[in-house]
Amino acid sequence: MALFSAGSPGKRLQSMPPDDLVEKAIWQLEVCNACRYCEGYCAVFPAMERRQRLTEPDVYYLANLCHDCRPCYYACMYAPPHEFAVNIPQTFSEVRRRTYSRYALPGGFTGLTGTNFRLLAMVAALSLLFFGAVVALTSDPAGIFSVHDGPGAFEEVIPYAAMFLPAVLMALYAVVAIVIGVVRFWGETRGPLRDLFDLRALVGAGADALTVRFMQGGEDNGCYYPGEGASKSRWLLHLLVFWGFIFAFIATSIAFVYQDILGTPAPYPILSLPVMFGSVGGIGMIVGATGLVYLKWRSDPAPSDQVSAAMDYSFLAVLDLAAITGMLLLGLRGTPAMGSLLIIHLAMVFALFVTAPYGKLAHFVYRYLALVQNRIEARQQP
Ligand code: SF4
Ligand code: SF4
Structure with missing residues (x-):
């Protein structure tokens, strides 16, 4: 040749x-x-x-x-x-x-990204232990299997401070680590941080990200998944996960306002904003994550990196479990299963937060930065 x-x-x-x-x-x-x-x-x-x-x-x-x-x-x-x-x-x-x-910090953790499944499993197990210990130390453990009903039912299982404070700390930690990753990635791949504050590029890249534009293929016919043949299924499933996650985030934010500003404790009625947003988001994530696991399992291994594939599986599995336990919690909150479902759901959400800067969830941040840079470069092209 x-x-x-x-x-x-x-x-x-x-x-x-x-x-x-x-x-x-x-x-x-x-x-x-x-x-x-x-x-x-x-x-x-x-x-x-x-x-x-x-x-x-x-x-x-x-x-x-x-x-x-x-x-x-x-x-x-x-x-x-x-x-x-x-x-x-x-x-x-x-x-x-x-x-x-x-680009993630602290450096000591970075070796674990190659074994994301172990990191996720370890954090999920530690979170389960933590909430189990909280229940044991603050209330009657048998209460986990009792029926709790009405406003404040979740707090009868786990005190609100034990849910709220670790969640805030973990969210802050994830945000700080991701922001440091953003600064380092942008500085190395593009240059001065001020270049990032380009409104046209930020908005254009936002549209690219929200529609997952480049997963639609060059001729708008989709990804070559699971094999050699274009299909829109991966794009659609990815959209479901992405928007499901955003809806779940909106639901959590509204619930925070209800609980901490308006003084109305969870759980909320079916027709309340947190439950409606959470339900749409939860169903989107379950359908999307389960479908993506299936597509990945059926996909051609030749163009894939097996370690990355394992990272994808573990992330999708924990995301799916967090969404499934969230929906089960909604459906079974008036039954004796509520206490154990609450503990498992919180542990899965914690695992996602703690591993966010080092695992698959981080791809959204770096991809968005790359899309911003692409918008800037394409515009500056003579
Ligand atoms: S480089 Fe990446 S985005 Fe472009 S066609 Fe190949 S797989 Fe798709
Ligand atoms: S990936 Fe595409 S552009 Fe690159 S060598 Fe192969 S055919 Fe050419």
């Missing part, structure tokens, strides 16, 4: 792909830059073509701009078993996984 001739700028591409992840990504992208067959598929290839020379920060930026939709793998004449072994979706999945550990 004679893609690059001796003496051309691409001469070094005649050697085999390097082992180092970033060098391997740059090597593959240089093949793409010479080929350019996939430039209509997504924002990644035009962004790559805007660069005369690719650097390590460029690789982190481009990998987070990638939505893993995979047509570039199935169309590629240099994909395995070709000796060039170009596999952009798989390489970018590995780079994204490294992004979460590279």
